[in-house]
Amino acid sequence: MIRFTFALVLLIFFASIIQRYIPPIIWVKGSAILIAPALLFYGCLTLPFPSVLGLTFFTGLINDLLTVPFAPESNYAIGTSIVLLLIPAMIMHGFSSTFLRGQWATNLLLAELAAVLTPFLLLGQYAIISFERRAFFYNDVIMWRILGPGVIAIVISPCVFLVLAYLSDLLRYEPQLEQRPRIERPRLG
């Protein structure tokens, strides 16, 4: 597990850097291609809860250090993305038992769920900036800037999941279902 978690940390780090060099897609109004969220969400499905928290912390912090210009003008505190990413990460982690028991079709659906959750960070950032700058406006470009990475992730997420499944095999990591404590029901009568 440690090797796989470490591999994910490295992959998220390099994906966050490589994302900077992938030009925005013009036909979806300049939407960015995001790979790091798909990597994080796969980790959420396969790693135990403490590692999921660690991975979310790392991904959020790296994202902010790389993308948010440190200036009062950015109107966004470094570290906020950790909190924003925690919500989709926990949603994905909630499906971990479904993922580990599931067949390929279920796993494909969960990869698509990861794509649907990809824009969450951008939506949160947009809401915070709008609030801080007291300037809320909305047009089709903003819609595409938020939803576009999710649309692109519909294609990317299953590929990332497939590659990571091979990687976990390669590193001999077999995700285990977490043991949940049994609740003793009081006997009636």
Place this chain on the structure above:
Amino acid sequence: MRGTSIAALITFVVLVAIVLITPAGCKQQWQATFLNTVAPLFHATSAVTQGIGGVSGGFKKLDELEKENRDLKAENAELRTSNSLLKNLESEVNRLNRALGYRERSPFNLLPARVISRENAAWWNSCTIDRGSADGVGIDMAVVTEAGLVGKIVNVGKNASTVLLVSDEGLKVSVSIEGTQEQGIISGTRASSNYAPDLRIGFISKTAEIKPGMKVFTSGTGGVFPSGVLVGTVKGFAIKELEGVATVEPAVDLTRVQDVFVITGVR
């Protein structure tokens, strides 16, 4: 919830709280340290992406040649290729000559720098240059090209710095419009349908006579940007309920800018 999970959750909450409540100066130091760490990666990736661009350009050229002259001899193809390489070299020399000419003419002390990474974030427009504190770069220094204003330095590492571009919504620059008494604050837009977003000057008098084609210069108010640096050209002027709003096309193509100068002082 098991003991380890509770401990992990408490650790997570404490760490997030530490990150969020850390003073701004300390966070700036973190980002500068992080920039120092990743700067070699930016340098390497930038070199690789430029290389890939060059190779794909070469293939395209060969493809076109194949279509036009299927029976062209090998030596002829070689000559054409070398010719195209020389042309690329010539345009590079011209570009650098223009930059050098600007540097010599300019009343400012200019430090040449190269863009090594362009930010791809949805809501912020910034880029990273290959000069840092070791070269004398400091926070709030203006960044320009021979064409006009690029932005200002917001974070400085030892060998790299982050530039907040003039197209960012958060960066406000005091400007004056050529041929008028009008002054205003120019800023970028959060999201534009155009990949190279236009700028916007708000709070202009409704009766101002502003026409497309007028030049917009920094006014020097505020102390960050020196006066007289070209920011862009007026594209349009609209009268809103309370104010006039001018749309400005940036003088510098911020999506393609490669070589920039950091203004380190006045001569």
